Amino acid sequence: MRLADHTTTTAAEALESVDVAVVPVGSTEQHGPALPLGTDFITADAFAEAVTDRDDVAVLPTIPVGVSEHHRQFHGTLWVSPETFEEYVTETIEAVASHGVRKAVFVNGHGGNVNALERAARRLRGDGTAFAPTWNWWESVPELSDDLFDSDGGHAGPAETSLLLELAASLVREDALEEAGDGVPESWGKSVHGASVGFDTIDFTPTGVVGDPTEGSRVAGEELFQAASEELNALVDWLVDKPFDSLRSTDHV
Amino acid sequence: MRLADHTTTTAAEALESVDVAVVPVGSTEQHGPALPLGTDFITADAFAEAVTDRDDVAVLPTIPVGVSEHHRQFHGTLWVSPETFEEYVTETIEAVASHGVRKAVFVNGHGGNVNALERAARRLRGDGTAFAPTWNWWESVPELSDDLFDSDGGHAGPAETSLLLELAASLVREDALEEAGDGVPESWGKSVHGASVGFDTIDFTPTGVVGDPTEGSRVAGEELFQAASEELNALVDWLVDKPFDSLRSTDHV
Amino acid sequence: MRLADHTTTTAAEALESVDVAVVPVGSTEQHGPALPLGTDFITADAFAEAVTDRDDVAVLPTIPVGVSEHHRQFHGTLWVSPETFEEYVTETIEAVASHGVRKAVFVNGHGGNVNALERAARRLRGDGTAFAPTWNWWESVPELSDDLFDSDGGHAGPAETSLLLELAASLVREDALEEAGDGVPESWGKSVHGASVGFDTIDFTPTGVVGDPTEGSRVAGEELFQAASEELNALVDWLVDKPFDSLRSTDHV
């Protein structure tokens, strides 16, 4: 069910069968010349949609601005600090837990959010409020991604391009995909003798893109979306099956 | 224009003509038995939509969870602390200002957000980052509201009920409007000898509603929406006309 | 009783019959050319004095600097941030609660303090420490104020002018009252199409005053003071009558 569509009265009843809150979290940030700034919340939103018809799931509204300062040099990128993002998502989970839903999944569309989400989840588990792991769609189907594309899934690379063609084709500037991949690296970051020195995206990619976006296709996007959606459903099944107490922090040995 | 629909490249060009960022901010919170939990972001969203086709406006994604702890006893209410909300919106405006858009309007659907938004706006103006006042739709057309309804516009009262009937009728449980208004007060809060002692909504309304929702109608909603949308457009015009320097903090006398 | 006049030993005994702590909170800020910078703590102090001879009340020392940044452009205004003020008053109440006095009233002389006081009170109630509403004298006798003056009570307007003439006439520059009211607005703030754009007092009043101060008189001040003092006494009575548990936060429905 979608929480915000309910009134407080119908929510009272619907929440009785809900076991897992799903919180889509994205970002509004550059995705190169061809993909929309909203890419990461569009994907998060779409994956959350894939579990919305479950009675044991409450999908919360999508949080659209994330940890993206490293994209700030590119026009249109929005960001908040990791601390603010962590607080925002932590308190949102605390709220839903106050209504009795103490398992949650962050359905995440943006790699930059991961550390903050993990700190949030650690706090929530640590004080016994909730068990709230992060689900990153790109980590749920790594082999498929390898099968589909020669290059790395990347940032605004073939995987995201494919997904957007599937989910929001009207927002993809297909004629810019060639330019998007021009002179970009195969993988994220920049390393010198074991030290990571690529602080900002602009330090290692001229267009903001990583991976070859021209490899993307709607067909690949459909396949990725289906496969990853199944993984998300399986994750929710796993969470539903686990008693909450079995998910708590382990005691000192 | 809608920022998130642009790629970074097309945003670069489009932002050149943008003068005002519009940030819809709402809440996910109880609106009594008849209106959806998403009421406040649905209205914020809809009003922002009313200025989306302007080239001098960039509409940002909607921020869906706000300052609503005082509704926490009712099922489904989400909230973050005033401090976290203030940070989240302040940093979002700082980001958009970094791309050259230094006037903004918070298009706000929730009274509980107002103080935090005003603190944010004060900071942003104080350090010269941006001029970002808050526009509350219900304050833009007070006379119309008085004309349309006998009771106060309220919370989940006749004004919001009317707007929702206009904007998202499928989410309104019209058969629950009667029950929603049962035993509720005419106006917000609870005062004892000059001291406000209504800390939480539940302290002064049994259903979570203030004002008589049965007074609401789709026709009234349409009228409210049109009138307030015109006010918002007029506010944007006013901002566009003002040179940024004329909006800065005044110096010491 | 006045807490600070007691020794710890006599306080031990006196506190046994005390049910309500009274904390006068004011500000040191511009009140136009005619009223002293100390206006808001002078009034808070005087109202607290009106309940000092009650055995069931402990009056704490007056907190003299408040949330007044919006008056900063006028000479002599002092201020602290809302966060600092909130902390200062919250911790003061926590201290008095540690001695067994868990009901309190902020006797407040300054509108700018209200939001911070309400956040403090929410925290104190939320964690079960104390019930500490804010009493604003101007909200305790709104009809009387309307009866006495044609214009709004205002800031440094007729109501405060009257009170100061009653309470501290030697600090009122009566010959400046005319100048004080020159070109000032009837009511607080500045609104454009539903958006509040009067961030600082100086944005909407040239002298720092709101309302017509020449309407003020010692006689009106005496009347205001008596009437509001009675309201404060009635509020204390109400608090004394309420069992502490009946004032706690309500549970989830």
Next chain:
Amino acid sequence: MRLADHTTTTAAEALESVDVAVVPVGSTEQHGPALPLGTDFITADAFAEAVTDRDDVAVLPTIPVGVSEHHRQFHGTLWVSPETFEEYVTETIEAVASHGVRKAVFVNGHGGNVNALERAARRLRGDGTAFAPTWNWWESVPELSDDLFDSDGGHAGPAETSLLLELAASLVREDALEEAGDGVPESWGKSVHGASVGFDTIDFTPTGVVGDPTEGSRVAGEELFQAASEELNALVDWLVDKPFDSLRSTDHV
């Protein structure tokens, strides 16, 4: 001059000749069975009064609650955290500095405030806002104190008892002085093999007193008050003579 007695208009003129802001800071805390809880702000207030008629001084309102958690076990003690107190005084000085008064003295009545005041002063000097040392009356006349009393000045000991007899005799319970000094230590704190283990006053004094209060007298109080007041005046003279730039932080060698 006393700042709060001025209107903003007369303050504008008076502040032109002011060179030093004087901020009385005290505490509301146990001073044993014989002295009032307000002892520390009463003394701070009185010393500030001693420089009020200087045109080059602006006396600010007295800050009455300080860093006194270590007295919390005794009835009536109020306190805020060191961080909150530091913020409150720092921001107050920032405010007065914004009106052009960039030298200040904290006239301090309470030893527990010293560390927080010093951190505040370091910040204010470090960022170039103000030079704001702390004046502790008991450190201005150490030899006189040694001459007047056999025992240490102490806490609620002979020095404070004498001052209170001079400044607020009606609040001193002289018949309790004997009991106050019963079984109390000669000096502050408790040390074990070089480690300070006296965290709270109650850890080392049964009545809350340190030093023999029966040694106190009004005559000694008068002498102390005169001598220390002269020192404060001399400090203000010293500050007035120093160009502000000569008081700034020194550069790196």
Next chain:
Amino acid sequence: MRLADHTTTTAAEALESVDVAVVPVGSTEQHGPALPLGTDFITADAFAEAVTDRDDVAVLPTIPVGVSEHHRQFHGTLWVSPETFEEYVTETIEAVASHGVRKAVFVNGHGGNVNALERAARRLRGDGTAFAPTWNWWESVPELSDDLFDSDGGHAGPAETSLLLELAASLVREDALEEAGDGVPESWGKSVHGASVGFDTIDFTPTGVVGDPTEGSRVAGEELFQAASEELNALVDWLVDKPFDSLRSTDHV
């Protein structure tokens, strides 16, 4: 040079030729039954030692407690929060930068520190204070590690075991290596359908170890240490060669 061995006078001269500060950062945390709790600062220390004789390097004292809460269930683990660790290292770099050394390397012995170090480095670069990337020894020689061991380098696995045998053999309990590797996973963490659910080490390894420690040897340790030390030297060379301005954050496109 080692900074702490200098007096301030000799440091003044020596710092003139220093271009890069090296800050060893480790942790005190469980490394299974066979390796000492100090493993991570011992390795950090040793690698820093490898560049100590360079005149263009100042080695700072080793920071011994890091971000290790996820090992807390095992005896002896110490930790601070990520925020505290980030502050501690950030301020340390700010201090050394105040003496003119604005390039730095965190020589890091602990994976759990990485995110906090990267946030610190981002802040330091963002405000123009310093360029301070993190060097993780295990990321400087990944191929060698793959060549030397069948299993992953791991936590307290073959790579760390080898290094400790080389650097501090007396602290390795070689007779416990077998037990250490009993039932442990090949790689870090625990993933369910794309979600990381291994919050604490104890969630996925019974002994606290990851990777097979019995593969470790002193010879492998020597090889790893030499190879990685060369990489660190090469990184320092790279930093020395880069003008500071070329390392600053890039401007908006």
Next chain:
Amino acid sequence: MRLADHTTTTAAEALESVDVAVVPVGSTEQHGPALPLGTDFITADAFAEAVTDRDDVAVLPTIPVGVSEHHRQFHGTLWVSPETFEEYVTETIEAVASHGVRKAVFVNGHGGNVNALERAARRLRGDGTAFAPTWNWWESVPELSDDLFDSDGGHAGPAETSLLLELAASLVREDALEEAGDGVPESWGKSVHGASVGFDTIDFTPTGVVGDPTEGSRVAGEELFQAASEELNALVDWLVDKPFDSLRSTDHV
């Protein structure tokens, strides 16, 4: 025992007999032309070493950067803010307390750390986590110091010079001792009419030294070290003897 030398398995057993954690805390800061920047952690380290062979003591790694901003104008000084230092040490004690060791001693080499350590200790005692007083070597043998030297022990004065000659003679530049004491004051700080105005060391000593370092000698250092080490052992004995509950905060009277 030294905690970091143990594996988690041997620590489990060893910690059973441990009653007191010893945390050496120092600073890296100017000690004039003759003593090393590491003086304060070298001494802290050495004193901690003196109790390392006790089975009832766990010595933690040395924390090398402390509260030394007031020395910042001298080359090589490192520092963190008091708040950061307080957090770092508080959390470290919380960690060791989680393994059952709830008494601790900060073996402190630096006067500037004292206030932050005391705030940390107050918090740790206040919430029942641990009893963790600070041991300052110079306060454990004040009479001996007076006997040995004509001048005050000072900063980089005769006491520290003597200790360093005993503990790390190779780092002492004996030929610079004369210069070090040139024109320096006998005691710490600078006072004007009862106000402390010596914010930074450089405000009152040209070389960074206080007290006459030429009075120092290895023999005196040996005597100081032995005597103070005995005091530390005696303090540990005292702590071991005290039941933890007898060290908790006292209740309200």
